[in-house]
Amino acid sequence: MNRKNWITVSVSVLALSALLALGACSKKENTEQSSNATEQPAAAPAVTPIDPATVATVNGTVKFDGTAPKPAKIDMSQDPGCKGTNEAESIDVSGGDLANVFVYVKDGLGNRTFDVPKDAVVLDQSGCKYHPHVLGVMAGQTVQIKNDDPTTHNIHPTPKDNREWNESQPPSSPALEKTFAREEIMLPVKCNQHPWMKMYINVVKSPFFAVTDKSGKYEIKGLPPGDYTIAFVHEKLGEQDQKVTVGPKDTKTVDQSFKAM
């Protein structure tokens, strides 16, 4: 190969590497800028009062249509400190009822603002699993993370709109207290020491949310009368929305079903 060709090849390799690095770095920078900029939310407008005498309730059951897949088995043998149940919770179906669906008021609240609860939401690590598997929290509300296992975990949220962090938590150490500033649905959290450990945090701006229990049931209380869009979000099965209108003191049942993908 003559000198000219050699230079051409070298420049091509360097240009390719530089383009790849530049493209991805600029993407990361944008993400970091946006997350850093929103870590401290702007001062919230005054809380909109809700008349407790007129509030309504929306409840229902979420079903799974079709034959539910068998829960995947987890192999915890790589850490003797892990002695939990060895079934994954990604699609948790019992008698057709679907658990771990996050239900929230996606639209219809307008510009209302709400107090952030002072009580922390607890995320526990025991049996080398997260409890609960799906968690709802208001933006700015404290999440208290505990480790009840005799082994070290690391907690690593991988958000799109919030700040990413990764912290280690040895056994018997004090609980970690964290907040998430921006609204984000199905924000994945994982443990890199135990790769089967995954859970999802849902950060919303209103207190009108719930997570379906083992019987697929949910209930959202204290909703002011109005027209709303209720979103049902599952980590694997995606999102489905329903419109609902509630009057003063109404109790409306809104059921939903997901089909196997």
Added chain:
Amino acid sequence: MVRADRSVAVCSALLHLRGRRPTRIDLPESRGPTLKSIATTYNRGLHRFAIVLACWTFLLIIAGALVSSNDAGLSVPDWPTSFGSWYKIPKLVGGVKFEHTHRMIAQGAGLLTIILAIWTWRAEKRRWLRFLAIGAVGTVVAQGVLGGLTVLFFLPPPISSAHAALAQTFFCLAVAMAVFTGQKWIEEQPRIEFDQRRPSLFTLTLLSIFVLYVQLLLGAMFRHHGMSWWPHVVHAVVVSFVLAWTAIRALTAYPQIEAIRRPAILMISLVIAQLCLGFTAFLTRVAWGRDAVQPELPMVVSTVAHVAVGALLLATTVILAIQTWRHVPVAFEERLPQTQSNPTTA
């Protein structure tokens, strides 16, 4: 003596052919003219140490592949310390077993590289080889920093991919050091045949290294979730074609030159093995393991083997390029009278 004289003549002709001026020729008082490189003596200890470094680096690449295959890259959340300590070994369970072992092997590689550089600087007469050893130290330091950045920035695909690519670059450097310090390289007279075909075999070997490097980057980007799998799979066709072309040219044109024949055979064998492993890794990881709760043994084994054989393939191709450069220099007809195109007349 006759052998040395012939070598001087051939090397001088070769340097003329490449359009360069001959380098300085040492003229020992009683032995006649000898090239400085020919005067280099074989240092068994240095050569064996270079081999140890190459093997250690290969082990390090496997350890690194185990980290990413087991999704354990962030199981130790800090760097350069591990769980806040510079020297304490944490309990090696879960992902920490892979990540911290990788860090310890990497520290060993850094230490071995520094020792090799000092040894080479003190014992080696070839100036370019001494600078190559210093370059290896710079590479291993850069590799360590990239590894740290992957941890501190939560595995950004470009940095993690650069870490994977530089690992194999360093492996090639270590293998090249082992070749250059070897007895055959130092004491054997190369059998030289000028290459007048176009593209020349040397061009083909450089093209092979280039397509392999692109393939390495595409594979690393896919592994680190920065890209889909299909560019890596599509480019595998390009790699197979270019490497097969190179191997066939080497084996048909220069079957009599052992230093070219052996790496060419190894290279094409590794290509076949790599294609099989790539297909297996695709099945276990992409087709069957898409919804796996955790990394499963078949996907870990196939992916790690794919990375390891990929490293061997790149290093073998680099050796083929080096041996081609040495044994089959490119003849430039336009600079050479017809009578001088035969090296024996030079």
